[in-house]
Amino acid sequence: MSAAPALIAQGNDSLREAFGKALSGLADEFKNVVVLDADIAGGTGVHHFRKSHPDRFLQFGIAEQNMMAAAGGLAATGLIPIVTTFAVFCLRAVEQARLSLAYAGRNAKIVASHPGLDVGPDGGSAQALEDMAAFRAIPGMTVISPADPIEMALATRAMLEFKGPVYMRTGRSPSKRVFGDDHKFEIGKGHIVRDGKDVTIVACGVEVARAVEAAELLAAEGVDARIVNMATIKPIDKQLLIRCAKHTGAFVTAEDHNILGGLGSAVAESLAATMPCPIEFVGVKDVFGASGEPEELAEQFGLTAPHIAEAAKRAIARKKKAK
């Protein structure tokens, strides 16, 4: 009988695996990178880095506060620390990220796997729905949530090239491909995945693939939806949002996160400050998650393509009513 089981994650096309592989691939180019782990390398994807670069893999044990603040010290010696853990455990080290990384102006990166309902069967306790809100509120913290394995690899490089503290979400479950090999990624820039004139659907992370699906559903009903992949939640691409407001006049935001404080809020703030528009928010509606497969949960909590499509129609109806 098999003595050592394979990690479930391995081999699948998840964002965490894409991150782990990309990081390990970039390690020879970015020689100052060190990776910090709190005993879940098998779950965050950095088991690849541990294997390829054991000297630069630093084990902190199950102690996220110390790991987060110690990253500040490592950065102070000129290394580029990558703090890795699950998104929910980042919430026990918010103040450490704030003081010892952001306030101290360190070039340190936090990469969090297992965000949102995408966590699946581990259940509500493990499904972080608050992390983007908490990290977005820290002055100077950049927040990224790439959409597919191709983008994750590009974002990993961009994050290493970028100077300053970054919080990046990966993901646990197998991820749908959205982009081709020619995809480009730049921190701070959203991009239009599909053009359309009736409504703009702004999404990040796993919701981008669902938004693309929603656009197809809408197209079948004669609704022409624009899809924006907003992989950088902060600083958000205001220019693009303004252009989309001018062109479409109605929005849906879609994220695997509480609707309070994350991508939806960032979009609402930006538009309220520039070109107010109707927005419908797709996300988890201020309740905790539960066990189940990610797709089942997405269905139950209203994150799938049909939910996005319905929201788009509501946004369009509101736009028309306002006129």
Next chain:
Amino acid sequence: MSAAPALIAQGNDSLREAFGKALSGLADEFKNVVVLDADIAGGTGVHHFRKSHPDRFLQFGIAEQNMMAAAGGLAATGLIPIVTTFAVFCLRAVEQARLSLAYAGRNAKIVASHPGLDVGPDGGSAQALEDMAAFRAIPGMTVISPADPIEMALATRAMLEFKGPVYMRTGRSPSKRVFGDDHKFEIGKGHIVRDGKDVTIVACGVEVARAVEAAELLAAEGVDARIVNMATIKPIDKQLLIRCAKHTGAFVTAEDHNILGGLGSAVAESLAATMPCPIEFVGVKDVFGASGEPEELAEQFGLTAPHIAEAAKRAIARKKKAK
């Protein structure tokens, strides 16, 4: 020479002192209340409770994570735990508040003093600009930030009567009176402090007094501003916001917090979901604070009445342009 100095806080009209006195006054009525301290009772106002009800004052030492989660256990035995510390240190126990209080459905309260720039000379490290965003994102967590000592006393009672987890901000510096003795407070309800038709200024905490001042400045220029005291940031009073949108069509939000994720976001989300309007955001613009007196900092970081008044004029101008 005096052997024991008085606490600076004592005797002054700060929100923390108002909270501490109110809590101690309510303790005989709410017999299940216990107060948790992490060695800063002198700073949070609960030194009053320690004196009046020593048996129900629980010392946790400088250990905020344990204090926060232990509150869940105390609540599980039917007590009503009041976790007290500075707002910035609540950020080291976000995950504890999430899992052991909110997710577990406990009737526990977190009361945080020293929020925002109002902290003053302790400097940027101590000035929490992220707490409302972080706690607002936790499903089911109620978030309150009263405006003056009268309201603080009422909010303290309301919080004890309310079932479920609450995060309440107090304040460090001497606080201006905004309300009379006939003031009413209800969780989840905003209220109009001053009526007006040109713009609505929605404020919480120390910014309410500044908003009232701003309204006077505006009145002198012939601008008629409505002031809404939005002491409950979550759940936010959407009905009132919609009414104000209909009546005034332009908004300013004002808070001693990062403009990302707090009151401004809550208002922007609500209006985008119902009646999109121009909003100008007064708050700290995604930078850290610094040492200085609270009023000096408010001036430097753009939180004073003239800043609010300018923002109001910008909001009105945008409303007119949109028409």
Next chain:
Amino acid sequence: MAQAIPFDRRAPVQCKQPLKALPPNLVNDIAASAAFVRQHAIASIYHAGSGHPGGAMSCADILACLYGAELNFWPDAVDDPHRDRFVLSKGHAAPALYAVGAQYGFCNKREALSLRKLNSKFQGHPHVLDMPWVETSTGSLGQGFSVALGMAMGLKIQKSQARVYTLLGDGELQEGEVWEAAMCAAHHQLDNLCAIIDYNKMQSDDRNDAIMRLEPLAAKFRAFDWAVAEIDGHDIPEILGALRRASSTHGRPSLLIANTVKGKGVPYMENIPTWHGSVKLTQAQAEEALAALGATREQITEYLA
């Protein structure tokens, strides 16, 4: 919302039922329960397609002793403010908790096989709003210990005789929150609190020694002023005796360091870190495990149906 202890009951009362006389076959009964716990946990992890078998196997004997003999806690006492409490701080061992709960009537055996499924109350980690008898929600290491401490403190304040037990993993001890709670429990002399360490010497990715050394472990807790005992966590009489002694410790919280084997009872899992979790069991693996755990052919068929 939890029910407070009514004021008129807060005086020191002998609220506990007298110690159950230990029937001569108690050890056998508990051993049988422990075997059931292991089998049921394996079956539920098999059905779930993910979960943490290693740490569920290592704590089965301890859980069986607690629910089978030590805790003054029965299905009809779930609301009794004077009940003893048990908190599974190492929440990822939920399958073992659900199994012991099923064995002692707190939940349904069949239903508990719906582990980790949509709309099941048996989530991947225990959730008190799904099932009050699990006492609190856990899954994030370190927190359950603090919650247990809060319960012990709350019971003391209300002058209840009830005791609070909590089970921690050894890797969990790396969380600073654990040492905050350790210091706090000793300071407040919470002798109604008993923490048990499932000392299987392994954590998520490797042995403790490789990840973050814990030794000398007993010395650490002694220096934090706990009454410490080291026991064999698979020897039922030893566990029962240590729990009894702990309950008569005065002025200090007690700690049982229970030496265990991760994966205990499933030969191909024993002492292999990668069986920690999150693993998917094949049908053949589940069958082999259940057979090794003493399940009959019919039982295996029923478990895996």
Next chain:
Amino acid sequence: MAQAIPFDRRAPVQCKQPLKALPPNLVNDIAASAAFVRQHAIASIYHAGSGHPGGAMSCADILACLYGAELNFWPDAVDDPHRDRFVLSKGHAAPALYAVGAQYGFCNKREALSLRKLNSKFQGHPHVLDMPWVETSTGSLGQGFSVALGMAMGLKIQKSQARVYTLLGDGELQEGEVWEAAMCAAHHQLDNLCAIIDYNKMQSDDRNDAIMRLEPLAAKFRAFDWAVAEIDGHDIPEILGALRRASSTHGRPSLLIANTVKGKGVPYMENIPTWHGSVKLTQAQAEEALAALGATREQITEYLA
């Protein structure tokens, strides 16, 4: 952004300047520096109208020993990747840090009296973006220790001989993060890390014993596998000797438990918890304190001008 140690310098190099020969009057020099630190800290807290005097007084001798003799760190070495680092983990003692920095040329004495004022770089708690020589930003207890650990680890990885020192408060030891870092530093054998406890037996609101008992403190750190020494934190030769011995400890981080008196040197403050902070000093109080600390009439006038 911090400068990494260039790769060609990462080989084990004797980067430190040779140990400064201890001049015969070193102890007197350091004692004079310590007196200056106390005076300057009192003056700056007086001008600020708030601040934490008690814990600034208790650590003045330790700081003077570090900056006056132990640290390979001078104003022109602030960017040297191989410099020794000092992290004030108990960040509320900032006035003492600024004073010792002023004494040894890292900042301006007069400017440092602008403590806590608008637009001053001398914030209530040290901020590295205001003044790189403070090494990191502190104020939230427990974090500085972890940051120091990260520095020690980073230096080891880069094969630097530089050492890292950090000063913690005793109350600070109640933070779980401290025990996470303690375990981690020992596991990684960070013998280039030396932590000093300002053991003044008091914290914010009362004595440690009343708030949260720390004893047996040395036993705790020994059980966490640190090399522990207990010293008199006001005896300069003893501090210097202990720092030297710590720097030759191999395979383990070292801890100095420095027994101190909170408010040391200001009779009306000594051992009175309420002088922890945040207090406002009257002019009369400031004058009395400065006089007790050995300032002349003229110096007092200048300090308080």
